[in-house]
Amino acid sequence: MLTKLKQNVSRLLGNGKKKTQRLERREIPRDEHNVSRSMISEPAKKVLHRLNKAGYEAYLVGGGVRDILLDGKPKDFDIATNATPEEVHNLFRNSRLIGRRFRIVHVLFGREVIEVTTFRGNALDNDDSSDTQRKTSEHGLLLRDNVYGNQEEDALRRDFTINALYYCIRDFTVIDFAGGIDDLKQRQLRLIGDPETRYREDPVRMLRAIRFAAKLDFEIEPATEAPITQLAELLDHIPSARLFDEVLKLFSAGHGEATYDLLTRYGLLAPLFPQTAKATQEGQPDELIRQALRNTDARIRQGKSVTPYFLFAAMLWPALQAEWQRRQDQGEPLQPAFHQAAAKVIGRQVQATSIPKRFSGPMKEIWELQLRLPRRQGKRALATMEHPRFRAAYDFLLVREASGDTEPGLGQWWTDFQAADTRGRERLLSELASTGPKPRRRRRSSHRNRAS
Numbered sequence: 001m002l003t004k005l006k007q008n009v010s011r012l013l014g015n016g017k018k019k020t021q022r023l024e025r026r027e028i029p030r031d032e033h034n035v036s037r038s039m040i041s042e043p044a045k046k047v048l049h050r051l052n053k054a055g056y057e058a059y060l061v062g063g064g065v066r067d068i069l070l071d072g073k074p075k076d077f078d079i080a081t082n083a084t085p086e087e088v089h090n091l092f093r094n095s096r097l098i099g100r101r102f103r104i105v106h107v108l109f110g111r112e113v114i115e116v117t118t119f120r121g122n123a124l125d126n127d128d129s130s131d132t133q134r135k136t137s138e139h140g141l142l143l144r145d146n147v148y149g150n151q152e153e154d155a156l157r158r159d160f161t162i163n164a165l166y167y168c169i170r171d172f173t174v175i176d177f178a179g180g181i182d183d184l185k186q187r188q189l190r191l192i193g194d195p196e197t198r199y200r201e202d203p204v205r206m207l208r209a210i211r212f213a214a215k216l217d218f219e220i221e222p223a224t225e226a227p228i229t230q231l232a233e234l235l236d237h238i239p240s241a242r243l244f245d246e247v248l249k250l251f252s253a254g255h256g257e258a259t260y261d262l263l264t265r266y267g268l269l270a271p272l273f274p275q276t277a278k279a280t281q282e283g284q285p286d287e288l289i290r291q292a293l294r295n296t297d298a299r300i301r302q303g304k305s306v307t308p309y310f311l312f313a314a315m316l317w318p319a320l321q322a323e324w325q326r327r328q329d330q331g332e333p334l335q336p337a338f339h340q341a342a343a344k345v346i347g348r349q350v351q352a353t354s355i356p357k358r359f360s361g362p363m364k365e366i367w368e369l370q371l372r373l374p375r376r377q378g379k380r381a382l383a384t385m386e387h388p389r390f391r392a393a394y395d396f397l398l399v400r401e402a403s404g405d406t407e408p409g410l411g412q413w414w415t416d417f418q419a420a421d422t423r424g425r426e427r428l429l430s431e432l433a434s435t436g437p438k439p440r441r442r443r444r445s446s447h448r449n450r451a452s
Ligand code: ATP
Pocket: 061, 062, 063, 064, 075, 076, 078, 157, 158, 159, 160, 163, 164, 202, 204, 205
């Protein structure tokens, strides 16, 4: 067992090439860290206690420990245990077994989900070809990873050192196997083991590096940073549904603009949004994307909700503009060109990241409403306001105006119109009739490539 463990450690270290990482178990007693039980949710504590009482080891791990150590509030709580998924499932009536690639258990408490994973080991250098528990593809991609192990092995298969810290609720210690505490102090992200190997096993780790760097305002340590750009295209082989989930995580942590900059810097925008990367490289401005991300970040800080379809509508807007223009240049009339362009852009995007229909529909509506918002005469304004996506489309218009995508003015009109009473609305509409837009035919022909 011990030699096996040593082999694994040596494999993770690239066979002794890089000995900079500390890999001895270090226990930090309660009076030397700030993780207190009051920071941990009741459901998470319940799961820890029940597992312990049943005779299993159980620790809080991952973001739950990391964020508390950084004086932050964890988004969710993950637990690692030596109980098998079935044993965990049997212990909690309110649980379900999920996942194929990684079998885990979700214990449900109302809206809170506690994720419980069984300690994983590393059977890669077990050259028994009948091994079906842990499998990698010819490119080094980890296909399946259900070999159970002990806590130390579990620590070493995690991604970043700061994500491999364990909190023990029995004696209140924090346990560090990979130098995570030192890296937290130095505010840096460091992959455990040989970075290239670890990215090849799971290319999504590159996106996780960016996500944590932006969210925590950490540096990516040089050896962890170095291979990213070159390996970025490995993400092309990741299922589009998993990339969609990652995109949502990337942009809903409240640091969207920083995340966007980092993705661009490391060549990771292209695998996620190939058309956006191409359109901006070809000179389409991305100020609208930045403005939308700034708005989203501000909303998240205020505790407001953000919708995936608004984010995608913004991310794909430059590509939509380019495609729309291309079709008009080929002589397609404005409106059909717009609809065709929207369908085309969505069709291409879902090959990179899936977009569930419940999001792609509303996204298209936000775009289409950009053509409707300028047409306000008669009963049109009131009808447009009834549209279920009006509010999102109006917000989108404000973002377009703030980013210089279209002339300001229309947004203010809609702001006033929504705030006005019946009389006020009549006045706004009559002013429109006297001063405002020219007859329909002329106004249409004045459209160029902008939906204004
Ligand atoms: P947050 O929940 O705040 O996004 P987190 O670090 O808890 O951050 P999760 O996705 O919840 O991230 O994963 C929990 C833990 O599982 C991580 O901290 C890490 O230890 C491990 N982990 C998750 N994804 C991977 C991965 N792709 N490769 C290796 N370890 C991973």
